[in-house]
Amino acid sequence: MRNILLDGFLRRPLTEDLPPDPELAALGARLDAESRRKLGRSLAIREIDAGSCNGCELEINALATAFYDLERFGLRFVASPRHADVLLVTGPVTHAMREALERTYRATPSPKWVIAAGDCAVGCGVYANSPACVGSVAAVIPVDIHIDGCPPTPVRLLQGLLALLASPRAR
Numbered sequence: 001m002r003n004i005l006l007d008g009f010l011r012r013p014l015t016e017d018l019p020p021d022p023e024l025a026a027l028g029a030r031l032d033a034e035s036r037r038k039l040g041r042s043l044a045i046r047e048i049d050a051g052s053c054n055g056c057e058l059e060i061n062a063l064a065t066a067f068y069d070l071e072r073f074g075l076r077f078v079a080s081p082r083h084a085d086v087l088l089v090t091g092p093v094t095h096a097m098r099e100a101l102e103r104t105y106r107a108t109p110s111p112k113w114v115i116a117a118g119d120c121a122v123g124c125g126v127y128a129n130s131p132a133c134v135g136s137v138a139a140v141i142p143v144d145i146h147i148d149g150c151p152p153t154p155v156r157l158l159q160g161l162l163a164l165l166a167s168p169r170a171r
C-alpha cells in the first residue's frame with residue numbers, strides 16, 4: 001500500500017500535456033466577456049438529447065474535459081432547465097422525446113435561448129425519412145441559432161454560442 005501511494009506521488013500523470021491553443025483561448029475569452037456583458041454572469045447551458053445517435057454528445061462532452069475546459073471561460077452545464085439560459089438540443093426530435101423537449105422548454109425561465117446543434121437537430125440529417133422522428137428541433141420549439149455539422153466540433157459549438165450571444169436576439 002505504501003509503495004502504491006509513493007508511486008502515485010512520484011509518477012507523472014498519464015495524460016498528455018495540453019498544447020497551447022491561442023484561437024481557443026481567444027474564443028473562450030470573448031464568450032466569457034459577452035456572457036458577462038449580456039447577463040452579468042456566466043452562461044448556464046442545459047443539454048438535451050432529443051433523439052441523437054450520441055455523436056453530437058461526444059463532442060459536447062469534450063467541452064467539459066481538461067483539454068477544452070469550458071468552465072475556465074465561465075460556461076457551465078447545469079442539470080435542471082430551471083437554472084439554464086441556453087438549451088442546447090441535439091438530434092432529430094423523436095416521437096418519444098417530443099413531450100420531454102416541450103416540457104423542458106416551458107420549464108426554462110425567460111430570457112432563454114435555444115440552439116439546435118448538429119445536422120439532425122437542424123434538418124433531421126441522416127434520420128430524415130425515419131418514422132420515429134417528428135422533425136427538426138425548430139418544428140417543435142422556437143430555435144434561435146443553428147449549428148450544423150455531423151457532429152459539430154467543440155470549436156464550432158463555441159463559435160455558435162458566441163454567435164448567439166452576439167446576436168440581437170440575445171438581449
Ligand code: SF4
Pocket residue numbers: 051052053054055056090091092118119120121125126149150151152
Ligand atoms: S448530427 Fe451526426 S453525430 Fe449528431 S446526432 Fe445526427 S448523425 Fe449523430
